[in-house]
Amino acid sequence: MAMLYPLHVTARRAALCAVLAAGCARSAAPPAARFAIDYTPPLAEADRTQITVLASPHLYALAGCLTPHSLDAVIDRLRAWHPDVIAVENMPAATVDLIEHRDDEFGTELRGMYPNSIDAGHAAQGELHVTATRARIELAGLDARAPAAEQRVHLVLLLAAAYDYPSAVLQWSYLDDAGRAAAQVPAALRDKLETSRAAPNEIYRIGVPLAQSLGLARFALVDDFGGEELWMAHADQFKREVDASPEASKQAPFYDEVTARGEAACRDPSALLAHYRWMNSPAYARADVAAQWGLWFRTHFASRLDRARYAAWEARNLAIASNLRKETTLHAGQRVLVIYGAGHKPFLDAYLAQLLDVREISSLDVLGP
Helix, strand or coil: CCCHHHHHHHHHCCCHHHHHHCCCCCCCCCCCCCCCCCCCCCCCHHHCEEEEEEEECCHHHHCCCCCCCCCHHHHHHHHHHCCCEEEECCCCHHHHHHHHCCCCHHHHHHHHHCHHHHHHHHHHHHHHCCCHHHHHHHHHCCCCCCCCHHHHHHHHHHHHHCCCHHHHHHHHHHCCHHHHHHCCCCHHHHHHHHHHHCCCCHHHHHHHHHHHHHCCCCCEECCCCHHHHHHHCCHHHHHHHHHHCCCCCCCCHHHHHHHHHHHHHCCCHHHHHHHHHHHCCHHHHHHHHHHHHHHHHCCCCCCCHHHHHHHHHHHHHHHHHHHHHHHCCCCCCCEEEEEEEHHHHHHHHHHHCCCCCEEECCHHHHHCC
8 A cells, every 4th residue: 555645745746837838727617606604703803713824844845954043034923923822733642542553554554654643652651651541631630831840741741641742842842951851751752852852844843932932831733634544545546547647647847846945945034934925825825726636637537536535635624624623612712823734724724714703814914024
């Protein structure tokens, strides 16, 4: 069975030039009817929950050129908006717990995507002699806002044991050098936490320093891969059809441009801020959707697995939007920042805009001029 991420990368290799050559012609069919809940809650704008979705490159692609200060300007703009909640692209702890016990091929696939969460969880569970469920129960009763150093180390262990690895890294980062050196944690866990602190990953290079500056205790974990399961059962056949397709098997020029612009900007905080603004623009979203996802309406596979691939992407993003809605239940009227891979933003924006008491804030407005 083919791995999920290689196929996801393959999906990005759309022929945008073919779209442009065709003039991006629109279908002559009449637009589909749009339905919405015909009700506007009696809320002042200040009482609405504000959500902004920050489209980010996956920073591992820029690992060779990021400096310790490359993202300072981006973080400064996000800090000025002062989010109360930061949601990131990691599966919820309880979901990781479920896939850790799946004995099928899809479970194996997902476990390969979250080795830090699972391996760190095992190390912390052994240290504390708890299950992931027990750790989550204990976490629910803790005030994690400003613990003393010894209590913070215990909190790190509990978070890791519960499979909330990003929040464990956040709490670990609150400790100073002496506190981390003195912390009684398993060596394998210590190594993972230290590696993650500097990893070229948007959760740790943007989310952690931003959350620290705001005094936040945990991240909201909102990713989901449930929508991929049915499609992935046919991934081998899908890959054969992709390889046989002249359009689906080649790299889109648009993504060459994305790579080149990112590499040109990544050492300069001001230039990287401008790059983030471009990636959060409507023009970027249109080009990305046409190249990466519009592709599957042009390939016409005999199996129709191209349509299944797109449907699975929609299902995944609907599930992410649902997770975000759950995370906002106790944050009415507050600000929620969502840090996600750029390909998700157009879909999350569309789904979140339908929520009655939510006001979507443009990420371009947050990033500023």
